[in-house]
Every structure is written in structure tokens, then in C-alpha cells.
Amino acid sequence: MNFYVLTLFPEMIQQGLGTSITGRALEKGTISLEAVNIRDYAENKHHKVDDYPYGGGAGMVMQAAPVYGAYEAVKENMASPPRVVYLTPQGQVFHQKMAEELAREENLVFLCGHYEGIDERVLEEIVTDYVSIGDYVLTGGELPAMVMIDAISRMVPGVLSNEESARTESFSDNLLEHPQYSRPEVWRGKNVPQVLLSGHHANIERWRREQSLLRTAVRRPDLLETAVLSEKDKKYLHE
Ligand code: SAM
Numbered sequence: 001m002n003f004y005v006l007t008l009f010p011e012m013i014q015q016g017l018g019t020s021i022t023g024r025a026l027e028k029g030t031i032s033l034e035a036v037n038i039r040d041y042a043e044n045k046h047h048k049v050d051d052y053p054y055g056g057g058a059g060m061v062m063q064a065a066p067v068y069g070a071y072e073a074v075k076e077n078m079a080s081p082p083r084v085v086y087l088t089p090q091g092q093v094f095h096q097k098m099a100e101e102l103a104r105e106e107n108l109v110f111l112c113g114h115y116e117g118i119d120e121r122v123l124e125e126i127v128t129d130y131v132s133i134g135d136y137v138l139t140g141g142e143l144p145a146m147v148m149i150d151a152i153s154r155m156v157p158g159v160l161s162n163e164e165s166a167r168t169e170s171f172s173d174n175l176l177e178h179p180q181y182s183r184p185e186v187w188r189g190k191n192v193p194q195v196l197l198s199g200h201h202a203n204i205e206r207w208r209r210e211q212s213l214l215r216t217a218v219r220r221p222d223l224l225e226t227a228v229l230s231e232k233d234k235k236y237l238h239e
Helices: 010-017 020-028 064-075 096-102 120-126 142-153 163-167 201-219 231-238
Strands: 002-007 032-037 083-093 107-112 129-132
Touching (some): 002 064, 002 142, 010 020, 010 142, 020 032, 020 142, 032 064, 064 107, 083 096, 096 142, 107 142, 129 142, 201 231
Parallel strands (some): 002 032, 002 107, 083 129
């Protein structure tokens, strides 16, 4: 999986994703990451990439030409035009299923806006997906791009050392994950649930499933509407 990020702040992307699990995946070559500086494609000697909005109003707008230049440069070596994700508070809100779906692409390009955003004409020309990471406004698209790349990378085979953990985590089956415990057995008078110490795998699995159902019902009841539930699950929820 090859990630390309078109940005005015490439160092943010490289630093943010160059550590921990994504950092290791980059070292191993399981994923690759190229942060392309849009400023390098400015058509003026001061490398200016923004200008005042037509019609007036506050702030500056990123101009079309440098963004298009950066896009053309990354597209050059690809067999077919890539999907281009524009990070924007006006997009569809990012979720786990979207991460899973995007992880199947060979190349993904992320476009990060700044200031008041980007000239609409270049968005019309190159963007295939408009994605938001939530209903709030950030100063730029770099953090949202990193959020997406992190979530997508975890879905790429070989990135997580334990593949199982990606399959059973929150949002698989549209449920939240059960609570987790580690040593010691007693901490500040609180015991680890007895069933987890029993070694009885079927009981442990059932307990985890029930905790998952319970937690989802309390914290995110909206998820249950589309969760994949067995008859046993439904019975448990209605008890
Ligand atoms: N004027 C824009 C609007 O009202 O929709 C907001 C621009 S915002 C200050 C600057 C950039 O940050 C955007 O172009 C986008 O790339 C990024 N951004 C801000 N909030 C975001 C969010 N919730 N999700 C994804 N990207 C976001």
C-alpha cells in the first residue's frame, strides 16, 4: 500500500507517522509514504501558494495550480489514476468500514487543505472522495490524513504483528470491544473478572461477547441497529 500526502507541511506527516507501528511498517516496506510539498509546485519565485478569495471575505485560499502540479507529479508513475481523498469538514465522516475498503487500494493520495480551504476547481478535477474526521474544524488536513493513514495501515496485511487483534477489535461486527485486563490480578482492591482466569475458552469467549454487547448498548446504542447479532446475542440483550 502506497500513501501519498499532498501538503504544505510534509514534516508533520513524516514525523507523525514515522514512529511506533506505522514507523515499523514503513521500515519493513509493508507500507510506503511520500509527503509531497505543494509549495514545490508553486509557479512563482516566492513559492506562494495562496491568495485572497474572490468575492471577498476572511482568510486565504490555496490556489489550484500548485495542488494540481503536486497531484500530476505523484500520478506520473502510476498505471491508473489513483483515488484522491480530500480531507474536509464537509466530507463523509470517516469510519472503520471505510478504512477497510480503502486498505484494498494499491495507491492512495491524500490532499490536505489549510487556511480557508482549496480552490474548488482543482477539487472538481482530481478529488474522488471527500472525507471528514468529525464535525469540528481543524486548522489543516494533516492530522486528519494521519488519522486515516493510521487506521487504514492497520488493515494492511503484515502491519500488525497479531492479525487477530484487528479482526476482533471495536467495530468488527459493529460492536465495541470487551474490556481488557493485564497483570496484576488485584489492583487497588479491584479483581480481574474470575472467568478470565478460568482457562475455559468457551466461557471466556461468551463473557467477552456479552461484555461487548453490554458496552455497545450503554455507550453506542446506535451501533446495535446495524450490528451482526446471533439469536443468543439478541436474547442476552433483551434479558
Ligand atoms: N473553510 C472550510 C470550511 O468551512 O469547510 C474549513 C477550512 S479548515 C480551517 C482548513 C483545512 O483543514 C480544510 O481544508 C481541511 O483540509 C482541514 N480540515 C479541517 N477540519 C477538518 C475535519 N473535520 N476533517 C477533515 N479535514 C479537516
